[in-house]
Amino acid sequence: MAEVSGNSFIPESLPGYTPDIAGQIGLLWELIKAPLIVPFLRFCVYICLAMSIMVFLERLYMGVVIILVKLFWKKPEKRYKWEAMNDDLEMGNEAFPLVLVQIPMFNEKEVYKISIGAACNLSWPADRLVIQVLDDSTDLVVKDMVEKECIRWASKGINIRYQIRETRGGYKAGALKEGLKHDYVKNCEYVVIFDAILDQNRIFSDGPSVSDPQPGYCTCTSSLEVWVHIFSWFAFLDCGVNSDECLLTRMQEMSLDYHFKVEQEVGSATHAFFGFNGTGGIWRIAAINEAGGWKDRTTVEDMDLAVRAGLKGWKFLYLGDLQVKSELPSTFKAFRFQQHRWSCGPANLFRKMVMDIATNKRVTSYKKFYVIYSFFFVRKIIAHMFTFFFYCVVLPLTILVPEVDVPKWGAIYIPCIITTLNSVELRGHSIYCSIGFFFENVMSFHRTKATFIGLLEAKRVNEWVVTEKLGDTLKNKSNNKSTASKRSLSKFLGDR
Incomplete structure (x- = not known):
């Protein structure tokens, strides 16, 4: 047998052998490249090209639907029969449905006052509103502050309830589920769920009443906001109050705008499905109960409930004209935990x-295909893996292996078309789309890792880290920047 010395890891009798380590590594690379590396890398290229076509067709489909929606799709007020809700002199405020507002909290020191105050100032008859603060805080000081804030609003005549649990089991889903068990909730027809957001006062207004109920839709005699009477729940646009703070928040706003203005709008317009977002939505309590209630088996309890309600035949409506401002993570650490x-x-x-x-028999085959393939498989799994493996792994490796050829349409044309589509669909963010392309590549590693953890149910599958919020600190920071800017300008111009 050929001898292998202590300073070598390949046989000395091998043609081309050199005593130095770098030469041996190069020789070993040449030996395994043709039979192993090249075929494997070509296979990876084919897989990535297939994924790129899937992502491209999905983006193209959504782009076409959005164009058709903008050109031909009637707005909800023209699609559904409704009439303005008027005060009933005989019934008074009894004509308005009783609404439960749930605000789940966990050590929300910076935003608890803003959230509670906004909920208590909603434009809805006070006696037809129940505010429920679900506090899972572990910080006793924060807990005491939240309770005192609830007592302060209760002294003003607001029907606000401060609820705590012995354990934090199930995280937010557990808190929401526990909140619906109280006796005073039984008469509530709707539940509004807010995270710790900054401006909730645009949600409630005069809505319609049902004149001609349609089979298969949930109906009631009076309504809450526009058209919610014929749907199980509706969601609305979530916009970042601190989107101009830094480049990170601008990238997040662009990504969220695409999610809401394109993905959610397409799912709603085609009567397929769109994932409920916990920062803003109104549910019929009957829909929650029929779907099986809140479950804590995943960290996306809102999406879980939306899927189960959809499989029960409940209808959904997305209203992009209504906006609720929320705070975006302004540090990479907070954003990374949120994206996980x-x-x-x-x-x-x-x-x-x-x-x-x-296997569900209550919804159409189209809807099942849309949820499984489009919503979950392409957008939530393939999109992350394709971005990471193709742009961050496979393409760089093809530089080291020139024998593997990547078609121009896969490496250049498709990414450029996708970026162009995003620019057209997000006209207000077109300047950031090219930067967003690189930003998504950076985040793709964390998202791909999290996706594999979810698919394999690995150790961190149920990890829940509450997103850090700044609240009033953010406002003060913005005001300080503005003041500092004015001072510097005054110094530059002098007393003139």
């Missing part, structure tokens, strides 16, 4: 529900 939850949760939910969706 948002990527791991849907992948884990897909694993748990794919067979339930496929």
Whole structure:
């Protein structure tokens, strides 16, 4: 047998052998490249090209639907029969449905006052509103402050309830589920769920009443906001109050705008499905109960409930004209933890529900295909993996292996078309779309890792880290910047 010396890891009798380590590594690379590396890398290229076509067709489909919606789709007020809700002199405020507002909190020191105050100032008859603060705080000081704030509003005549639990089991889903068990909730017809957002006072207004109920839709004699009477719940646009703080928040706003203005709008317009977002939505309590209530089996309890309600035949409506301002993570650490939850949760939910969706007999085949393939498989799994493996792994490796050829249409044309589509669909953010392309590549590693954790149900599958918020600190920071800017300008111009 050929001898291998202590300073070598390949046989000395091998043609081209050199005693130095760098030469041996180069020789070993040449030996394994043709039979192993090249075929494997070509296979990876083919897989990535297939994924790129899937992502491209999905983006193209959504782009076409959005164009058709903008050109031909009637707004909800023209699609559904409704009439303005008027005060009933005989019934008074009894004509308005009783609404429960739930605000789940966990050590929200910076934003608890803003959230509670905004909920208590909603434009809805005070005696037809129940505010429920679900406080899971572990910080006793914060807990005491939240309770005192609730007492302060209760002294003003607001029907506000401060609820705590012995344990934090189930995280937010557990708190929401526990909140619906109280006796004073039984008469409530709707539940509004808010995270710790900054401006909730645009949600309630005069809405319609049902004149001609349609079979298969949930109906009531009076309504809350526009058209919610014929749907199980509706969601509305979530916009970042601190989107101009830094480049990170601008990138997030662009991504969220695409999610709401394109993905959510397409799902709603085609009567397929769109994932409920916890920062803003109004549910019929009957829909929650029929769907099986809140479950804590994943970190996307809102999406879980929306899927189950959709499989029960409940209808959904997205209203992009209504906006609720919320705070975006302004540090990379906070954003990374948030993205882990948002990527791991849907992948884990897909694993748990794919067979339930496929075998369901109450919804159409189109809707089942849309939820399984489009909503979950392409957007929540393939999109993350394709971005990471193709742009961050496969393409760089093809530079080291020139024998592997990547078609121009896959490496250049498709990414450029996708970026162009995003620029057209997000006209207000077109300047950031090219930067967003690189930003998504940076985040793709974290999202891909989280996706695999969700699919495999690995150790961190149910990890829940509450997103850090700044609240009033953010306002003060913005005001300080403005003041500092004015001072510097005054110094530059002098007393003139």
